[in-house]
Amino acid sequence: MDVKTIITAVLLFTGCFFIVVAAIGVVRFPDFFARMHPAGKGDTLGQALILLSLMVYEGFTLITVKLFIIMVFILVANPTGSHFIAKGAYVAGVKPTKAHEEVDISSSEVAVSSTSKKHCGVDSAS
Amino acid sequence: MSFILTFLLMFAFWMLLSGQTQPILLLLGVISSLLVAYWSHDLFIGKADIGQGIVRFLRLIRYIPWLLWQIVLANLHLVYLTLHPKMPIEPTMMTFKTNFNTDMGVFILATSITLTPGTVTVEATRDEFVVHSISKTTAESLVSGEMQARVKEIEGHRV
Numbered sequence: 617m618d619v620k621t622i623i624t625a626v627l628l629f630t631g632c633f634f635i636v637v638a639a640i641g642v643v644r645f646p647d648f649f650a651r652m653h654p655a656g657k658g659d660t661l662g663q664a665l666i667l668l669s670l671m672v673y674e675g676f677t678l679i680t681v682k683l684f685i686i687m688v689f690i691l692v693a694n695p696t697g698s699h700f701i702a703k704g705a706y707v708a709g710v711k712p713t714k715a716h717e718e719v720d721i722s723s724s725e726v727a728v729s730s731t732s733k734k735h736c737g738v739d740s741a742s
Numbered sequence: 743m744s745f746i747l748t749f750l751l752m753f754a755f756w757m758l759l760s761g762q763t764q765p766i767l768l769l770l771g772v773i774s775s776l777l778v779a780y781w782s783h784d785l786f787i788g789k790a791d792i793g794q795g796i797v798r799f800l801r802l803i804r805y806i807p808w809l810l811w812q813i814v815l816a817n818l819h820l821v822y823l824t825l826h827p828k829m830p831i832e833p834t835m836m837t838f839k840t841n842f843n844t845d846m847g848v849f850i851l852a853t854s855i856t857l858t859p860g861t862v863t864v865e866a867t868r869d870e871f872v873v874h875s876i877s878k879t880t881a882e883s884l885v886s887g888e889m890q891a892r893v894k895e896i897e898g899h900r901v
Contacts, residue, residue: 692853
């Protein structure tokens with residue numbers, strides 16, 4: 617057991633942990649848009665760590681460069697993909713369970729529209 | 743100019759992927775790179791200002807470490823939310839106004855928002871973003887606008 621193997625194991629384990637947690641999150645979170653969060657983020661860091669561990673294991677060779685290219689592609693493609701799934705749901709009219717807020721970035725005021733409070737009814741009763 | 747640059751990039755990429763140095767294979771690589779460059783140089787670079795593109799690329803490289811750190815924070819936050827027995831989440835949709843000059847800026851900001859703690863981009867255009875956020879605090883950190891300022895710096899605004 618040299619240092620390289622240990623670093624590889626730690627990174628691999630951490631990456632798998634994040635992916636497992638993301639999977640649990642997809643099951644546990646209440647509505648569609650909330651589920652986009654673990655699906656979009658957990659996988660991104662998880663795959664990055666797993667590929668990083670393989671890069672450490674491989675040392676500095678051409679395969680490392682290829683793994684790095686794969687990592688960069690997934691880092692770009694994963695958020696783009698989850699954005700388009702979310703956009704598709706938004707355009708199709710999927711309603712989030714909670715209020716829709718209008719945020720004005722210039723004045724930093726957060727104004728919750730009163731009509732959308734109705735969506736909270738089920739959650740606040742429990 | 744764009745043809746030569748595309749050819750060089752394609753050939754470098756071909757070399758990376760193949761790793762072969764036999765003359766016949768190199769010749770095949772040159773031929774395929776030339777074909778790809780001929781067909782797609784006007785899409786890949788086109789009339790873009792190459793000098794400005796390089797400056798933006800260097801600024802983007804300076805932005806990446808901060809983004810990676812934000813990704814780690816996002817995942818720790820996500821692990822906390824997922825494994826907490828009561829799931830202290832408070833999902834909200836919100837819209838805010840932006841003003842970007844380039845599609846590249848919109849793309850970088852949208853991707854960054856998706857990757858950073860508690861927020862996912864739903865709709866992104868040059869003047870308006872719709873963002874789904876999973877708790878109040880993360881929404882407020884987005885409203886403070888640090889990320890927007892950083893992305894505009896890449897684009898080359900005077901902030």
